[in-house]
Amino acid sequence: MKIKFIPLDYDSVNIGDKTYMKIFGRTSDGKDCCVIDRAISFFYVISKKPERLLKKIQKIKEIKKVEVLDKNYLEKPVKAIKVFCEHNKISDVSDKIKKIDKTIMRREKDINLTTKYIIESGIKPFCWYEINGEIASEFDFKGLSNSINVDLVIKLEKSLELKNQKEFSPKVLAFDIETEEFEIGKGKILMISFVSDNLKKVLTFKKIKNPQSYVEICNDEVDMIKKFQEYVKKINPDIITGYFSDGFDMPYLRARAEKNKIDLKIGKDNSRILFSKGRPVNARTKGIVHVDLLKFIQTAYSQYLQLETLSLNEVAKELLKEGKKEINFKNIKQTSGDKVWENFFEYNLNDSVLTYKLFQKLWPDMLEFTKIIQEPLFSVTRQGMSGLVESYIIHNLNRFNEIAEKRPIHDEIAIRRARKKYEGAFVLQPKPALYENLAIFDFMSMYSSIIVSFNLSGPTLLKKKEKNSFEINTENGKLYFSKKQGFIPKLLGEIIELRKKYKQELKNKPDNIKKARSNAFKLLANAYYGYQGFFGARYYCLEAAASTAAFARKFIKETIEKTNHGGYNVIYADTDGLAFSLNKKTKKQTLEFLKKLNSELPGIMELELEDFYKRGIWVTKRTGEFGAKKKYALINYKGKLKIRGFETVRRDWCPLAREVQNKILNKILKEGNEKSSLVYAKDIIRKLKKREIEKEFLIIKTQLKKPISEYKTISPHVVIAKKMKDQGLPVDIGLLIQYFIAESKLKKALVRERAKLPDEKGEYDIGYYLNNQILPAIENIFEVFGVNMKVIVDGHEQKKLGEF
DNA sequence: GTGCGTGCCCTACC
DNA sequence: ACCGGTAGGGCACGCAC
Numbered sequence A: 001m002k003i004k005f006i007p008l009d010y011d012s013v014n015i016g017d018k019t020y021m022k023i024f025g026r027t028s029d030g031k032d033c034c035v036i037d038r039a040i041s042f043f044y045v046i047s048k049k050p051e052r053l054l055k056k057i058q059k060i061k062e063i064k065k066v067e068v069l070d071k072n073y074l075e076k077p078v079k080a081i082k083v084f085c086e087h088n089k090i091s092d093v094s095d096k097i098k099k100i101d102k103t104i105m106r107r108e109k110d111i112n113l114t115t116k117y118i119i120e121s122g123i124k125p126f127c128w129y130e131i132n133g134e135i136a137s138e139f140d141f142k143g144l145s146n147s148i149n150v151d152l153v154i155k156l157e158k159s160l161e162l163k164n165q166k167e168f169s170p171k172v173l174a175f176d177i178e179t180e181e182f183e184i185g186k187g188k189i190l191m192i193s194f195v196s197d198n199l200k201k202v203l204t205f206k207k208i209k210n211p212q213s214y215v216e217i218c219n220d221e222v223d224m225i226k227k228f229q230e231y232v233k234k235i236n237p238d239i240i241t242g243y244f245s246d247g248f249d250m251p252y253l254r255a256r257a258e259k260n261k262i263d264l265k266i267g268k269d270n271s272r273i274l275f276s277k278g279r280p281v282n283a284r285t286k287g288i289v290h291v292d293l294l295k296f297i298q299t300a301y302s303q304y305l306q307l308e309t310l311s312l313n314e315v316a317k318e319l320l321k322e323g324k325k326e327i328n329f330k331n332i333k334q335t336s337g338d339k340v341w342e343n344f345f346e347y348n349l350n351d352s353v354l355t356y357k358l359f360q361k362l363w364p365d366m367l368e369f370t371k372i373i374q375e376p377l378f379s380v381t382r383q384g385m386s387g388l389v390e391s392y393i394i395h396n397l398n399r400f401n402e403i404a405e406k407r408p409i410h411d412e413i414a415i416r417r418a419r420k421k422y423e424g425a426f427v428l429q430p431k432p433a434l435y436e437n438l439a440i441f442d443f444m445s446m447y448s449s450i451i452v453s454f455n456l457s458g459p460t461l462l463k464k465k466e467k468n469s470f471e472i473n474t475e476n477g478k479l480y481f482s483k484k485q486g487f488i489p490k491l492l493g494e495i496i497e498l499r500k501k502y503k504q505e506l507k508n509k510p511d512n513i514k515k516a517r518s519n520a521f522k523l524l525a526n527a528y529y530g531y532q533g534f535f536g537a538r539y540y541c542l543e544a545a546a547s548t549a550a551f552a553r554k555f556i557k558e559t560i561e562k563t564n565h566g567g568y569n570v571i572y573a574d575t576d577g578l579a580f581s582l583n584k585k586t587k588k589q590t591l592e593f594l595k596k597l598n599s600e601l602p603g604i605m606e607l608e609l610e611d612f613y614k615r616g617i618w619v620t621k622r623t624g625e626f627g628a629k630k631k632y633a634l635i636n637y638k639g640k641l642k643i644r645g646f647e648t649v650r651r652d653w654c655p656l657a658r659e660v661q662n663k664i665l666n667k668i669l670k671e672g673n674e675k676s677s678l679v680y681a682k683d684i685i686r687k688l689k690k691r692e693i694e695k696e697f698l699i700i701k702t703q704l705k706k707p708i709s710e711y712k713t714i715s716p717h718v719v720i721a722k723k724m725k726d727q728g729l730p731v732d733i734g735l736l737i738q739y740f741i742a743e744s745k746l747k748k749a750l751v752r753e754r755a756k757l758p759d760e761k762g763e764y765d766i767g768y769y770l771n772n773q774i775l776p777a778i779e780n781i782f783e784v785f786g787v788n789m790k791v792i793v794d795g796h797e798q799k800k801l802g803e804f
Numbered sequence B: 001g002t003g004c005g006t007g008c009c010c011t012a013c014c
Numbered sequence C: 001a002c003c004g005g006t007a008g009g010g011c012a013c014g015c016a017c
Helices: A050-058 A087-100 A113-121 A140-147 A221-235 A249-259 A293-304 A312-320 A338-373 A385-400 A410-418 A446-453 A487-508 A512-532 A542-565 A587-599 A655-671 A675-689 A716-726 A766-783 A789-802
Strands: A002-015 A018-027 A032-038 A042-046 A065-073 A076-084 A105-107 A129-135 A152-161 A172-179 A189-196 A199-204 A215-217 A239-242 A289-292 A433-443 A470-474 A477-481 A569-574 A577-581 A607-620 A627-636 A641-644 A700-703 A736-741
Touching: A002 A032, A002 A087, A002 A113, A002 A140, A018 A113, A032 A140, A042 A050, A042 A065, A042 A087, A050 A065, A050 A076, A050 A087, A087 A105, A113 A385, A140 A152, A172 A221, A172 A249, A172 A338, A189 A221, A189 A249, A189 A338, A199 A221, A199 A338, A221 A249, A239 A338, A289 A293, A293 A338, A312 A338, A338 A385, A338 A512, A385 A487, A385 A512, A433 A446, A433 A542, A433 A587, A446 A487, A446 A512, A446 A542, A470 A542, A477 A542, A487 A512, A512 A542, A542 A569, A542 A577, A542 A587, A569 A607, A569 A627, A577 A607, A587 A607, A607 A655, A607 A766, A627 A655, A641 A655, A655 A675, A655 A766, A675 A766, A675 A789, A700 A716, A716 A736, A736 A766, A766 A789
Parallel strands: A032 A152, A172 A239, A199 A215, A239 A289
Antiparallel strands: A002 A018, A002 A129, A018 A032, A042 A076, A042 A105, A065 A076, A129 A152, A172 A189, A189 A199, A433 A577, A433 A607, A470 A477, A569 A577, A607 A627, A627 A641, A700 A736
């Protein structure tokens, strides 16, 4: 028979002594389908004299087939023996070959079976195919089809990628649980909510009177978990999604199922939820793709989100413009009244609703990444950017006839991590002042364009100077790179081109898919440089990373020189951009000057105008009279502010300090002087001294970055974290610790001894907030105008200050 | 006992 | 462990005086 089919999830299974792929997906008429195919399993043996080796290798009985091929390995032509055997025999066979000769290079054993299958079969995720095959009978594959809960199980005979790739909207189930305890499995699950198309439900065993229609009351926890399982089966989604569900909801469900001796099976092949061994843990449900939105947001979205945390509440507020339902957890007990529980149900349901909407919002991005990277959705949503870069490279190696480099093992990683850091970007020290009439130029994707323009990669790195090679001076001497384009720079060049193409298409006719596609290529391009310097990368090359940084320093410094020579005054520069004052030059002249600079740049390097600015301010460092780097504020001719590095944009400063500084920067940039800001600042200080500022503006937030016990320095937020843990609150890595600094009877109490939880009793310490928050945030701004805040505060109000 | 350098720690910039 | 280096700045700590 012939069907139109779209693959969503991949899995492998051993039947007898053979390995098969199970490809879960949908048919064009919406049927649930599983296509069965033989797995494709092989690895390469690279040898200078393959003929001699071949005879010995062929004696190994597990090997099914060998081919001697001309391949490339790290750009160099090699003779390779492609050794085919069953997947579960690969390491046996490989070991036997190693025994023949220890030095023999074996490669691609470490490429995962699904990746290999996708590459070799060409059956890619979320791409429509015409599949020819037979319906598997109950006798095929030792009855495999009986164990798979789908409408159709097909033995694949032939597949053809369809020209007409129509859109596919997956059926999604979003879910969320609420529990008695935060620790995984410790208390009961109180309720499970889930949302799908036209369906909203809360399952619970709390028996309240007259519940809302979406509430379904179960007998007990066991019944509730079983009902959830039944609902998943009935809804039969393509994707099940949650928020931090890898780390909480899924492990909790498993723990409670185990505790209650429930055989919880969610997969379409009746398998249990599978958890990865490493950290962070991820949870897989076979056939139904489990997507944890948090992980994907962390890798693909967080750089665009200027949020204090990536909590569902904040992310939903930012992306969906709607937040979570507020609720006070502490008061909820089994004995609480029905009204309290009603609220709790509503809250729980709302989380699933938000998760569902968030999924729909992010879906174009996930889909585009999946299509570009060609890895299954499950792994795409869990890899970091370096993993995505690597997958992209691996899926494109066949075009270059390349054998993949091996993944570094433990010892190799240790060596790499121990290597000295290389010199990074150049940052120009600014001269503190208020400037007028500015412009910023920056290099478009500077590091990526350097990698492409100078062919910087491991395989193109030369051992010594060759005629006609690229060369660059680094802190470890000169390095040389071949001019024959390597596959890594080539692929990156393509990514940059595609990004440009889709960006243009997006401009011409905007839609979400184009936006997602353009963005995915942008992220991928930007991650390339980091990838080559990352110790876990197959194509790790510190020399290439160091050279990229060295070229960047060279070009930004040259551009600064040229700009100063061109009659401008460069104020500041960081990595790939420079700010300068126009002096008497016009915008038009400046754009002409930009053209000239561009005509002198090599390869695909390009300098752009970022914007013209009406005013800009640079301040001194707190220590010393020098201008502070990475700290400035600008206003453009439309009145839009660009604030970088200032306390205003730092979450570890209290809102009052941030707000006051923000207002002052705003006023100064708009008005061109400090006069009215000074009046404002004095007023705030007066209010603070009179304790007229609400405590909520004085809460300091700092993230817990590691387990409490690992801290060598016990700083205020660590003390607070301990307090919270003692109170039975969930204190985990990544938690944003909130506290304020209170007055103390002790004369010389440390800050940490004065730190209190926001709802703890105590008056805030006026002296601390004045001297450690407000003044530091505004002092060096006024200093630019020769105004000394300390003198003003002390001079006028010395007596009052003395009290603190 | 104070003052200062140093290291830890967090969070920003690009 | 899950992309890099550069930088500012608070806080705790320990040594010098």
